[in-house]
Amino acid sequence: MSLDLHGPGLWYATRATGLVALLLLTVSVLLGILTAGRFATENWPRFLSQGLHRNTSLLVLAFLILHVGTTVVDTYTTIPLVAAFVPFASDYKAAWLSLGAVALDLLLALVATSLVRRRLGHGTWRRVHWLAYACWPVAVAHGLGIGTDRGAAWVLALSMACVLAVLGTAGWRVITAARPGPTQ
Amino acid sequence: MSTSLRINPIACTGHGMCAELLPEVIELDRWGYPVVVSPAIPRSLLEYARRAARACPTLALLVEEKAGKHR
Amino acid sequence: MTATRLLAGVADAAGLQDYERWYGPLPGPGGPPGRARSRSRSRRPERLIEIIEAAGLTGRGGAGFPAGRKMRSVAARPGRKAVVANGAEGEPASRKDRLLLTRLPHLVLDGITLAAAAVGADEAYLCAHGTESGLLRRLGHAVAERQAAGLDPVPIRVTGIPARYVSSEQSSIVQYLNGGPGRPTFSPPRPHERGVNGKPTLVHNVETLAHMAMIARHGHRWFRGAGLPSAPGSMLVTVSGAVTRPGVYEIEMGTTAGEVIMLAGGPAERLQALLIGGYFGAWLPVEAAWPVPMTHAGLRAAGGALGAGIVIAFPAAACPIAETARVARYLAEESARQCGPCRLGLPALADALASLAFSGDRGGSADDIAALIPLVERRGACRHPDGAAQLARSLLTAFPADVHRHRWQGACDGVRRPPLLPLPR
Numbered sequence: 001m002s003l004d005l006h007g008p009g010l011w012y013a014t015r016a017t018g019l020v021a022l023l024l025l026t027v028s029v030l031l032g033i034l035t036a037g038r039f040a041t042e043n044w045p046r047f048l049s050q051g052l053h054r055n056t057s058l059l060v061l062a063f064l065i066l067h068v069g070t071t072v073v074d075t076y077t078t079i080p081l082v083a084a085f086v087p088f089a090s091d092y093k094a095a096w097l098s099l100g101a102v103a104l105d106l107l108l109a110l111v112a113t114s115l116v117r118r119r120l121g122h123g124t125w126r127r128v129h130w131l132a133y134a135c136w137p138v139a140v141a142h143g144l145g146i147g148t149d150r151g152a153a154w155v156l157a158l159s160m161a162c163v164l165a166v167l168g169t170a171g172w173r174v175i176t177a178a179r180p181g182p183t184q
Numbered sequence: 185m186s187t188s189l190r191i192n193p194i195a196c197t198g199h200g201m202c203a204e205l206l207p208e209v210i211e212l213d214r215w216g217y218p219v220v221v222s223p224a225i226p227r228s229l230l231e232y233a234r235r236a237a238r239a240c241p242t243l244a245l246l247v248e249e250k251a252g253k254h255r
Numbered sequence: 256m257t258a259t260r261l262l263a264g265v266a267d268a269a270g271l272q273d274y275e276r277w278y279g280p281l282p283g284p285g286g287p288p289g290r291a292r293s294r295s296r297s298r299r300p301e302r303l304i305e306i307i308e309a310a311g312l313t314g315r316g317g318a319g320f321p322a323g324r325k326m327r328s329v330a331a332r333p334g335r336k337a338v339v340a341n342g343a344e345g346e347p348a349s350r351k352d353r354l355l356l357t358r359l360p361h362l363v364l365d366g367i368t369l370a371a372a373a374v375g376a377d378e379a380y381l382c383a384h385g386t387e388s389g390l391l392r393r394l395g396h397a398v399a400e401r402q403a404a405g406l407d408p409v410p411i412r413v414t415g416i417p418a419r420y421v422s423s424e425q426s427s428i429v430q431y432l433n434g435g436p437g438r439p440t441f442s443p444p445r446p447h448e449r450g451v452n453g454k455p456t457l458v459h460n461v462e463t464l465a466h467m468a469m470i471a472r473h474g475h476r477w478f479r480g481a482g483l484p485s486a487p488g489s490m491l492v493t494v495s496g497a498v499t500r501p502g503v504y505e506i507e508m509g510t511t512a513g514e515v516i517m518l519a520g521g522p523a524e525r526l527q528a529l530l531i532g533g534y535f536g537a538w539l540p541v542e543a544a545w546p547v548p549m550t551h552a553g554l555r556a557a558g559g560a561l562g563a564g565i566v567i568a569f570p571a572a573a574c575p576i577a578e579t580a581r582v583a584r585y586l587a588e589e590s591a592r593q594c595g596p597c598r599l600g601l602p603a604l605a606d607a608l609a610s611l612a613f614s615g616d617r618g619g620s621a622d623d624i625a626a627l628i629p630l631v632e633r634r635g636a637c638r639h640p641d642g643a644a645q646l647a648r649s650l651l652t653a654f655p656a657d658v659h660r661h662r663w664q665g666a667c668d669g670v671r672r673p674p675l676l677p678l679p680r
Binding site: 035036038040045046047050051117118121122 | 195199200201204205238239241242243
């Protein structure tokens with residue numbers, strides 16, 4: 001199979017990798033909330049949430065490399081590589097694309113600081129990590145707004161499911177944090 | 185060269201991940217805070233201890249190498 | 256026995272001129288220019304460290320660490336240093352630091368200047384509780400008086416620190432001076448490694464510095480002329496409780512606890528125990544405590560602690576469990592709340608002690624006390640929980656009959672007495 005730089009193949013790849021990246025990012029956010037909320041059951045230890053959260057985030061990055069790569073290489077639109085990191089560096093749907101760039105920048109900051117967490121110290125790492133709550137909604141907005149699949153009902157449903165899952169889990173976190181526990 | 189475990193009690197918030205990852209040496213007290221049963225880490229557990237220290241959400245678990253002489 | 260060294264001029268030496276008349280000028284660096292240097296002992300600042308080491312002076316703030324060794328470890332580090340004089344007497348039952356700062360401030364200030372020269376410091380602080388505005392003002396005047404006389408090459412900054420129990424701990428003071436909260440920090444780094452403004456910092460109790468000022472004048476052999484070879488010199492003790500003349504006394508190291516009680520006029524009523532070392536110390540039954548020499552080693556061997564020289568005479572008619580419960584509640588409230596085992600364990604310990612003291616719940620609370628002690632000991636960033644643990648443990652050891660009686664028969668009559676052990680507020 002030859003790589004058709006002009007047909008719809010790459011465009012499908014861009015949309016697919018983008019969607020998968022968003023799903024994985026949602027899973028990562030959920031696992032992060034569970035870790036912070038000290039969720040644990042008899043069969044689900046705390047280090048499992050944390051370990052999966054870390055690995056899922058790295059997977060998100062892997063899919064984003066494909067997502068950005070297929071977008072740049074596709075000759076149907078002329079989106080330069082720099083547009084993946086710098087907002088308004090491309091004319092194509094400038095606002096919605098820029099959201100993607102912002103989300104990617106935030107994700108890179110989150111991953112980079114996490115990789116050097118011990119050298120950075122817990123305080124600094126934690127303050128940067130709050131940006132995760134900015135990164136995820138920006139990514140969701142980018143996915144919905146960029147428009148290509150907005151019409152497809154199943155994409156809309158999937159996005160809604162992601163939003164509900166994060167809102168629900170974040171709600172759980174807020175409630176359990178407010179309730180006085182044994183370590184309060 | 186001896187390696188020992190130490191906990192920064194100010195940073196520790198009682199997450200308890202260390203006790204999950206190094207149950208041979210760390211137990212949790214009645215409030216969920218870690219008790220290091222024996223600070224000296226045997227060579228066989230060293231890598232697990234390091235992993236537990238990396239996992240600590242507040243970086244409160246410390247694996248310290250001492251060059252033999254007591255402080 | 257009693258010694259009159261530090262306190263020789265205590266009645267009349269608050270002002271600089273009176274002070275110099277009583278104690279003589281300070282020899283060597285730090286002394287006013289033009290004065291006779293008949294005793295050139297301290298001509299080289301580093302020489303002081305050798306003299307202090309030879310004198311065997313140990314810290315008088317409670318830990319009893321060799322003062323010379325501490326100075327040497329700070330002096331050995333590169334760069335400029337800082338000196339902090341800790342006059343923030345956190346122990347409610349201690350009065351000696353207050354006495355020194357009020358009546359003999361220049362002895363302490365001389366000590367600071369000597370220490371600063373010896374370790375190479377360019378910053379010096381004298382700390383007392385910030386609530387003591389009168390004291391801080393008078394200390395400011397004393398410093399100004401000395402500046403006018405050209406006495407202190409390194410200006411001494413009188414600083415008020417938070418009046419909390421944990422704020423007088425040395426890492427708390429250093430953090431406060433660095434602009435942070437007055438709470439203990441995790442070490443490393445220790446103050447002598449990196450303290451005020453990142454400099455190696457020498458932190459000494461004010462009494463220790465006062466002794467240094469005396470040793471600089473009279474030499475190490477003079478210092479060793481009192482006390483024991485293993486515990487030389489004199490120390491200040493604060494005696495309170497059921498004694499006829501409570502107050503601060505100066506004794507030779509090694510004086511027995513019984514002699515200290517007699518110095519303070521003897522018991523005011525029949526005693527059952529002595530609480531030595533303050534709330535960081537330990538209970539000792541009076542018969543066991545009476546012959547114990549007042550040294551760190553002597554009290555440790557007896558199962559107690561010398562601490563900052565606090566001796567409280569505890570009468571037979573009072574209830575040690577009730578008093579310990581009150582003190583434990585105070586210590587729990589004074590926790591900096593930074594470390595889980597202290598924040599959660601001390602209130603639990605206080606609850607169990609109160610339960611034993613006032614409710615005697617058939618054994619549960621006594622077992623809980625014993626179980627809680629190892630859960631709080633050594634599990635904080637500072638020694639605050641250790642003090643509470645030691646107090647509780649010594650209670651169980653010194654009063655097994657009372658504990659048994661409270662367990663199975665409920666509170667004794669002693670709980671109805673008005674509170675004896677001093678607490679702030």
